[in-house]
Amino acid sequence: MTSAIGLNGLQKTYPGSPPVRALRNADLTINDNEFFTLLGPSGCGKTTLLRLMAGFEVPTAGELTLFGDDIAHLPPEKRPINTVFQHYSLFPHMTVLENITFGLKRLRKPDAEAKRVAQEMLDLVHLSDFSARKPDQLSGGQQQRVALARALAPQPRVLLLDEPLSALDLKLRQSMRAELKRLQRDTGITFVFVTHDQEEALAMSDRIAVMSQGEIQQVGDPATIYEFPENRFVAEFIGDADFFEAETLGGTSYKLPNGETITGPQTKAAIGAKVTLFFRPEKATLKRAGNGLSGRVSDILYLGNSTDYVVELVQGGSLTVRSENHKDGTAIAEVGSDVVVEIDPAAVRVLSA
């Protein structure tokens, strides 16, 4: 697979006292024709990384390549990379058509060709009848699609999307997810998508890079990121997670603080080492009695398709168990009932501390 974008020790530090290390040291390869997502909370460096790729920022150190060519110091207009901005940034004094042909005209494409491509783009985003409107005559969702068409029209090698869905309401956001995925497949252009919404990232991406505090924490496909997070930050940021402390007894046995032992996955940690175990709330089962972590239900959150039970453990600490409701809609347990949280050893992961 060809690499579309390569980062090698890329760093960005903003001067100040103290200097802000927005991007500490990023190594990453984004493949051609990939839907790649940079995921992280605000301030994690994902936007800085995107702006470095777009050319709005110059790296402090490191390499940035586009299909093998060093582009770290090229100005934005010299990069065959286009951006869909968070707030769309459509030119308010131009019509939809003028917005979409803007890039093509700067590339000195003939008028006829620019118009034809723009029309194709408008068809692609289902806005064929809106070409003569001004941006302020469009709804948020329509502006979003114009921004997409404008960025796709010059046929960039890489399309950057800066939280493009964050300003849309929920329903629209969900339909745009499918739309973006379709556009990526249809155009074959590499998409680099920035978001803080883990659900969005999991739904659309081929691969995800989870970022925190200026560093890339983990890179992988959505299932790997969700099922096998490499550290506590990733586990907590992607979906809900339950953690508990234990001591390794060797093999697959772990000793809980209250002396009970449970079976978990194989670990490389030395016998007697303190480790953090983790599982997803939907992978545990709530039982009236049985083998597992015992505790008492302290809170119930009804979510519609499922219910979250917060269980105070006898050994200390609390866990959340997500359970499907009974077919007749009744709850599995009530607040105050004594329960056992049964965990499938295959669902338990060991995190390095």
Place this chain on the structure above:
Amino acid sequence: MTQFGAKIRSHAALIPATIVIGIFMIVPILIILVYSFLAPGDYGGVKPEFSTDAYQRLLFQRDLFDQMVFDPAYLKIAFRSVWVAVVSVVGCLVLGFPVAYYIACQSEERRNIYLLLITIPFWTNLLIRTYCWILVLRDTGLINGGLIRLGLIDEPLTLLYTEGAIALGLIYTYVPFMVLPIYAALERLDRRLIEAARDLYSNRWVALRHVVIPLAMPGIIAGSILVYIPALGAFIAPDLLGGGKNLMLGSLVQLQFSSARNWPFGSALAMVIMAMVLLCLFFYARSAKKNGGGIQH
């Protein structure tokens, strides 16, 4: 009844300004309009007889045989005034736009400092500031003296008492009026639009041309109007820096009311200036309408 009361209250804020404008602007204009159709008094002032002489004098002159002959002298002065005013507008724009852009790009506290600096010239009397230009421009002034001392020229250049000197004085006086409205427009400009343009293969100049300038247009037009109108009627700079020989409309009006003692003619000239200004505004309003909306916010 209450509805009527509410309507009055909602416009109450306008009442003081309306009264002031009514008394101090409309009334004088009406007086000037009336004067322009009267005959001149012997020692200034007007005689109460109707006459269109003042307007005829704009284009015609009575010759020795009391015949009306076409005389382009005042027309020339009018054209010169418009020309100098246009040059001043362009000069203010060329000087003012980069300044406004620079200020708009600064941090908020620095912006306020720079805006304060822009207003500094207003702290000193205009007459004195214009006299200072004489010191700079005259044959033995700063520029000529400096150039001669450097050996670049032997004879002093004729800088003072030229149309260029008038334009320079006007640009100097009115450049703040250009900077402030352009700054206001640029300050509102979403900087991310410039990034969007850069992203779409525009270098800074192309982005300036296709995004920044069109979006700053309301400010540019407002600034141009604010410079053009006073420049057209100015008389201090034309008088001091243009000497006697380059008469402009403003100084001509002043002359009629002072030494020439022809108030009706001065009034007619003032009316002509106003008509020329209104004509410009009319054309602007019409083109703005054609371009859909004109001033956008």
